[in-house]
Amino acid sequence: MVDLRNLNRRQAVHLVALAAAILLPPVVLAADEPFFISLASRMLIYGLAAASLDLILGFGGMVSFGHAAFFGVGGYTVGILFTHGFQGSEFLGLFPGSDNALIVWPLAMLVSGLLALAIGAVSLRTGGVYFIMITLAFAQMLYFFFVSLETYGGDDGLSMYGRSRFPGLDLSDDTSFYYVCLALLLLFLWLGHRLTRSRFGMVIAGVRENERRMIALGFPVYRYKLACFTIAGAVAGLSGALIANLTEFVSPSMMVWTKSGEIMVMTIMGGMGTLIGPVFGVAAFLLMEEVLSAWTEHWQIVLGPLLILIVLFAKRGIYGWLVGREGGR
Amino acid sequence: MNDALLRANSLVKHFGAIPASDGLSLEVRPGEIHALIGPNGAGKTTAIAQLSGEMRPDAGEVYFGGRDITRLGADARARAGLARSFQITSLFLGFTAEDNVAMAIQAHQGHSFRFWGNARRDATLRDPARDVLARVGLGARADVVSANLAHGEQRQLELAMALATEPKLLLLDEPMAGMGHDESLRMMELLAGLKGSLAILLVEHDMDVVFSLADRITVLVYGRAIASGAPAEIRANAEVRDAYLGADA
Ligand SMILES: Nc1ncnc2c1ncn2[C@@H]1O[C@H](COP(=O)(O)OP(=O)(O)O)[C@@H](O)[C@H]1O
Numbered sequence: 001m002v003d004l005r006n007l008n009r010r011q012a013v014h015l016v017a018l019a020a021a022i023l024l025p026p027v028v029l030a031a032d033e034p035f036f037i038s039l040a041s042r043m044l045i046y047g048l049a050a051a052s053l054d055l056i057l058g059f060g061g062m063v064s065f066g067h068a069a070f071f072g073v074g075g076y077t078v079g080i081l082f083t084h085g086f087q088g089s090e091f092l093g094l095f096p097g098s099d100n101a102l103i104v105w106p107l108a109m110l111v112s113g114l115l116a117l118a119i120g121a122v123s124l125r126t127g128g129v130y131f132i133m134i135t136l137a138f139a140q141m142l143y144f145f146f147v148s149l150e151t152y153g154g155d156d157g158l159s160m161y162g163r164s165r166f167p168g169l170d171l172s173d174d175t176s177f178y179y180v181c182l183a184l185l186l187l188f189l190w191l192g193h194r195l196t197r198s199r200f201g202m203v204i205a206g207v208r209e210n211e212r213r214m215i216a217l218g219f220p221v222y223r224y225k226l227a228c229f230t231i232a233g234a235v236a237g238l239s240g241a242l243i244a245n246l247t248e249f250v251s252p253s254m255m256v257w258t259k260s261g262e263i264m265v266m267t268i269m270g271g272m273g274t275l276i277g278p279v280f281g282v283a284a285f286l287l288m289e290e291v292l293s294a295w296t297e298h299w300q301i302v303l304g305p306l307l308i309l310i311v312l313f314a315k316r317g318i319y320g321w322l323v324g325r326e327g328g329r
Numbered sequence: 330m331n332d333a334l335l336r337a338n339s340l341v342k343h344f345g346a347i348p349a350s351d352g353l354s355l356e357v358r359p360g361e362i363h364a365l366i367g368p369n370g371a372g373k374t375t376a377i378a379q380l381s382g383e384m385r386p387d388a389g390e391v392y393f394g395g396r397d398i399t400r401l402g403a404d405a406r407a408r409a410g411l412a413r414s415f416q417i418t419s420l421f422l423g424f425t426a427e428d429n430v431a432m433a434i435q436a437h438q439g440h441s442f443r444f445w446g447n448a449r450r451d452a453t454l455r456d457p458a459r460d461v462l463a464r465v466g467l468g469a470r471a472d473v474v475s476a477n478l479a480h481g482e483q484r485q486l487e488l489a490m491a492l493a494t495e496p497k498l499l500l501l502d503e504p505m506a507g508m509g510h511d512e513s514l515r516m517m518e519l520l521a522g523l524k525g526s527l528a529i530l531l532v533e534h535d536m537d538v539v540f541s542l543a544d545r546i547t548v549l550v551y552g553r554a555i556a557s558g559a560p561a562e563i564r565a566n567a568e569v570r571d572a573y574l575g576a577d578a
């Protein structure tokens with residue numbers, strides 16, 4: 001048993017956040033504000049995307065400016081297969097569509113992961129500013145590819161007529177879907193936490209600290225960076241698949257460069273290199289967006305300075321500020 | 330045919346018009362301490378960089394244990410048993426001393442595609458790391474974040490990391506750079522203690538250190554080895570005296 005009196009501040013923050021996440025649906029339903037369930041689902045899903053970016057950005061020190069590409073491609077995997085399933089047609093005349101979550105979600109991860117493998121294989125041969133620019137360029141290429149892909153809606157995107165099916169669960173029920181998102185996020189945070197302190201995680205951290213030294217020690221660093229990049233891409237793909245299910249819609253705007261920027265801002269704002277911190281950043285970002293956009297249509301003008309203030313005054317992010325000194329790395 | 334552990338054959342490396350290595354040949358035998366000396370800008374660091382694989386020579390070859398490694402990257406050479414330390418200390422500054430050495434141990438233990446166990450609680454990494462720290466005299470400083478170590482301690486840690494990979498040959502670029510007198514003495518004892526267990530190519534300015542430690546010495550001037558031999562021969566060599574030792578010999 002956990003002795004509540006012996007919790008340190010970090011554990012207390014985790015426990016409160018977890019309790020809030022678990023209790024949210026019954027509370028907002030009782031308050032007759034069901035809209036908040038879908039907002040909170042968005043937080044969990046973007047939280048997954050931001051936490052996956054943290055693996056490469058925070059832990060690996062690789063400033064990838066194209067993370068939304070994997071997010072978008074994961075979404076399109078679900079969207080395209082759903083459409084074929086709905087029409088009873090076949091993708092490229094090869095295989096039928098599907099709306100089975102147990103098929104399309106892993107497939108979204110696979111497709112995004114392979115894409116990350118390919119993009120990473122090229123991008124990771126460079127470094128610094130070149131790496132930022134080349135990841136950005138790849139993401140923009142994909143954006144324009146999907147804009148011109150008329151078969152699947154082009155610029156207008158692709159609407160689905162429902163969510164994926166999950167054996168034994170009704171995903172069209174917002175509360176069930178919310179809990180599935182929560183479970184997947186928690187699963188990733190747990191696995192990711194194990195990964196960051198494993199031997200593999202030590203190599204990734206070592207590359208961030210001093211890549212030249214890692215090479216001199218004999219580590220073939222490129223392979224490790226590529227593996228990390230691929231894992232992060234696959235998880236971003238899952239997050240895109242979940243967003244596609246939540247909104248029952250995908251469009252090229254999922255992978256436009258400002259989306260990559262948004263995910264990066266959320267990650268930095270929450271606290272890089274903590275994996276869970278970015279989830280707090282996402283929650284704060286989406287909440288501010290919600291509040292400000294209800295208040296004024298020029299909400300982005302207000303959000304910008306607010307973000308700068310947060311980054312300036314909470315250098316280790318919102319999470320670092322919440323957990324205090326001991327929680328920082 | 331050739332019993333050298335490491336052999337550089339006519340290395341050439343130009344930076345623009347500057348020939349940092351100008352047909353440099355050199356041999357390190359198993360188990361010996363081989364000093365590489367020469368005035369500032371002679372090309373010692375450049376030579377080390379080409380031997381360690383960080384820099385590609387414009388021409389020439391490098392052989393290690395009889396095998397041509399000219400085309401191998403620095404990481405592959407390190408795995409083959411060629412370790413180096415840096416003239417400017419190069420550590421994982423955010424990590425503790427023990428973490429730093431554990432990383433080197435990990436490098437030596439095969440691939441790191443292990444995603445599960447906690448590396449910081451892995452006795453197969455931590456125990457040998459503590460042993461190596463004790464060997465270089467940092468046993469009591471294992472838990473100090475390496476950024477907070479004194480300069481001399483950082484140099485010791487730098488050596489510990491190189492030793493932790495159990496190399497056949499150690500390339501040491503001015504291991505005593507910036508050290509105080511006592512620290513230098515310590516480092517010298519450490520290096521003397523390593524004698525025979527592995528080969529060392531040592532770049533060093535202090536002639537007292539060089540002449541007391543080295544089995545053989547190569548003198549580098551303008552990217553060329555102008556002499557190579559036992560300390561007594563080097564001391565007696567007129568060309569070396571003119572070119573380099575002149576002032577303090
Ligand atoms: N990366 C570099 N770019 C340009 N010139 C360099 C570079 N590295 C070294 N040099 C030049 O090459 C020569 C040899 O330098 P170096 O190998 O550092 O000498 P040493 O270590 O013997 O003092 C010097 O003239 C130096 O200025």
Ligand SMILES: [Mg+2]
Nearest residue numbers: 373374375416
């Ligand atoms: Mg030098």
